[in-house]
Amino acid sequence: MTPAELKALLEAVARHELPVDDAVARLRHLPSEDLGFAQVDHDRELRQGVAEVVYGAGKTPAQVAQIAGALLAAGSNVLVTRASAEMAAAVRDVAPDAAFAPVGALITVVRRPPPRLGVVGVLCAGTSDLPIAEEAAGSAAFFGAEVVRLTDVGVAGLHRLLGHRETLARLAVAIVVAGMEGALPSVVGGLVSIPVVAV
DSSP, rough: OHHHHHHHHHHHHEEEEEEOOHHHHTOHHHHHHHHSSSSETTTTHHSSSSSOOEOOOOOHHHHHHHHHHHHTTTTTOEEESSSOOHHHHHHHHHHHOOOOTTTTTEEEESSOOOOOEEEEEESSSSSGGGHHHHHHHHHHHTOOOOOEEEESSGGGGGHHHHHHHHHHHHOSSSEEEOSOOOOOOHHHHOSSSOOOEEO
């Protein structure tokens, strides 16, 4: 539940448009819901501005689907990271509109648009870095960022990065994934005056 949704709920009660018992029913799972194997944090969006993200690794497809269903029932969008195709199939049983991005291993269910954020650049040194880069790009897009992807721009061929200077100038944040040599974040940091997240 977002702060705006909570305010609207309380205002509806104050105007006698919504019975108190109905409001209590909508708030009954705050702050969390006990699923037996997980505590779903339903008021995280009120506290931090974004709903809980589900870390899929180590969970069964049924557990991921149950958590996703609880989040959706509370009105939250759903992001599952480190997800598998089996998890995506299970989530589609509770949310047919769930999308699965296999390279980034992400499941998303977006029922209400996120607030618009700035432009996030996700740069990766080589093809081996694509799974992590796509996880970052998909997560940033889920939260409302415009995402610009620059792939295979590692320092072994510096000209490939330098050809994107105009694109780099548009970014508010750069997430730089360079698993083998680890030099790309430093090079990008020397070219831009924005935060650079090195992975």
